[in-house]
Amino acid sequence: MDYRFLGASGLKITEITYGNWLTHGSQVENDVATQCVNAALDAGITTFDTADAYANGAAEEVLGAALKSQRRESLEIFTKVYWPVGPKGPNDTGLSRKHIMEGINGSLCRLGMDYVDLYQAHRYDHQTPLEETIQAFADVVRSGKALYIGVSEWSADQLREGQRLAQAAGFSLVSNQPQYSALWRVIEEQVVPASKELGLSQVVWSPMGQGVLSGKYLPGQPAPAGSRATDEKGGQRTIERFMDETVLERVQKLRPIADELGLKMSQLAIAWVLQNPNVATALVGASRPEQVAENVKASGVKIPAELMTAIDDALGDSVERDPSKTVSPEERPA
Template structure:
């Protein structure tokens, strides 16, 4: 079963592995199959579920609601997000203005068929809205009981400090950040993680398997497997292109004996690696087939020995992305419409 960790400096616990439906529900995977994977996640002990209003232009939230129908609400931790354009994608259908945040929480609750979400997240930083306006709206949502906790996604260390300070002034907690993080993408380590540790903010990381590259199924010099994410324009093919270089794929293949010596599969090694970082509360995983989750959840509770961590570091040192300056390019400078 899956272990739990506290989220930030709060009393709220989430499962070390979170089920996410970014590129699967209402997109890559048919609804019936999506519902089966959610049920498999529940059977495996996953109780934390991450979605967003922008996923499949709101349809992913509806699929998740259908999949969780009949589950005891108090036994689940449900996260969603607001920022990216949704609906008709008009001038106020995007960003972190008070209007869009309020419209966002009401729309998400309606689609998810919930009275509240456990975690409501700013999907990116909005450079066009005063941060005070954004944080006041979040404070009001918490006071209204529509969200229990507030988090963000892909914020820089400086943005986290400013947001945390305003949250304290307004009487609520900023408990989490949701960045991309994996063996191959480590840009948060130098600035974001230390700032978060100081502030009492956890990371809920996405793409811990680097869009599936760390599964080892993509081989150097060969076409991507049929039906994989790299071949499906609807399921994130653009996101994975930069990782499909031969030097990256060759390095990943060298991880196989390291995983085998540790008694793990490559996906388990990838998930276990991000969970070695104690500032990481949970790793978000997706699945297109229920059986994939049975393998993934076995990474929870695994401790990687120092020699294993060292071997991974040596193997990927030439291909891992570590530049902290890349955290400053994660949020658009202008709202997307």
Template sequence: MEFRRLGRSGLAISEISYGNWITHGSQVEEEQAHACVRAALDAGITTFDTADVYANTRAEAVLGRALAGQRRESLEIFTKVYWPTGPGGPNDRGLGRKHIIESANASLKRLQTDYVDLYQAHRFDRTVPLEETMLAFADLVRAGKVLYVGVSEWNAEQISRGAALARELNVPLISNQPQYSMLWRVIESQVIPTCEREGISQIVWSPIAQGVLTGKYLPGQPPPAGSRATDESGGKDFVARWLTDDVLERVQLLKPIAEGVGLSMAQLAVAWVLQNPNVASAIIGASRPEQVTENVKAAGVRLDAEVLAQIDKVLNGIVEYDPRKSG
């Protein structure tokens, strides 16, 4: 495993992190979830990402139990706040002070820890003054419950505003968590340049495009049984956008490129996002321990310019670049 600094901070994180969106508390049984976390630890992953909304708080609780007994100082635990949790009352969502403070305290209990290394605003909240949001985060930092602050899926203008307030409040705003993959590059034209200027790194989710970049989905054929595209509890909706014959045919053309550099399709996809110097970590998920063991082999891989150009040529015309789709 290799490590990268998050933003301009002193926090080093594993360049491949483990996330439990969709899987823990819903898609896989707890024993299997614990096995995946053990595989991540065995592979050298120290960074674990979750959110209170995942499986309506159950994913945090599963991760807390899975990490119990590990040396806390050797882990970086990230979670998020914004989406509705609990019974869905008027203050059970968003980035108002009440929801942020109460959510942070509840997350700490579920994760069985006194602090989280990174607390992230899961989306931008247009209904609450940004000053209120950032002050609540600042108070959590000063209380020692949060070490660093990040955002997720904010656009460039929102990140710039948040960073300005963070400087005024002396809050370490150091990360953004966007979707990013060979197929989804909407952060490249505006978000990444803004973040580079502000000293913010990307922690990217869905580097394998919900499994599409593994090559397991074949054009003209139904999705494999048990795959995310057959998961009625939520996974199916997220992967649907990629399941067109045009996209799937192009993805199959990536196979000889992956073979040429000695990588699986999934490893190539994860390695690709890590070539961007503004990316500090790629989040991988898993429903089986062997998926973790395989995908983590993308750590430390360097792809040369010729390989990157071949990938761009294969995917030309099907990649989403529109910056309006960030945030």
């Protein structure tokens, strides 16, 4: 497993991170979740990403329990704050000082840890002054409850203003967590250049395009039983934008490219995002331990330039590139 620096910081993280969105505490039983975490550790993954909103706190609890026997100093733990949690009252959401302070304490309690390595703003909060949010994060860092601060799905302008305020407050933002895959490239035009300028790197989620780039969804055929596209708890909603016949047909054109590299299509998808030097790590989840063992084989893969071009040609105009797609809710979600 290869390591990369997180932004301009001195923190090294595994270039494949185990993430537990849509799995722990909801899709899979706790014993299977623990098996998946152990498989990640066995594969050399030391970086783990979660959030307070995943399964309304249960994901953090499951991850913390699964890692309880591990040496804390040998792990890099990421979590997030913004989406509604708990009873979901008016102050149980957003990036107010109140919610951030209560959020970090709740996350640490559920994880059973004294600190997290990276605490992330899960979206941009248009209804809280950015100065208030950044000052709260500065105090979280000074308290030792988080070592670094990152954000998720912030626009280039939001990153610039956030970094300006952060540095004035005595710390720096080190990362942004956007959706990014061969099918979803909306960060490339504006967010990535701004991040390079500001010293942030990308912690990308959904490198497999919600699973579509794994090649298991075939055009003209029903989705496999038990797959994300059949999951009515939330997975079905997240994948629907890619469940288009033209997209599915073009994805199948990637199969010979994966074969040429000796990779499975899922491994090709993860390796593709890691070719971007501004990407520090790709978040990969799992519902079975064997999926982890397969996915880590994307670490260290170098895709030749001609095959990167072939991937572009195969996907054609099915690729989403519009930078305006990087958005956060105008109002705090309830």
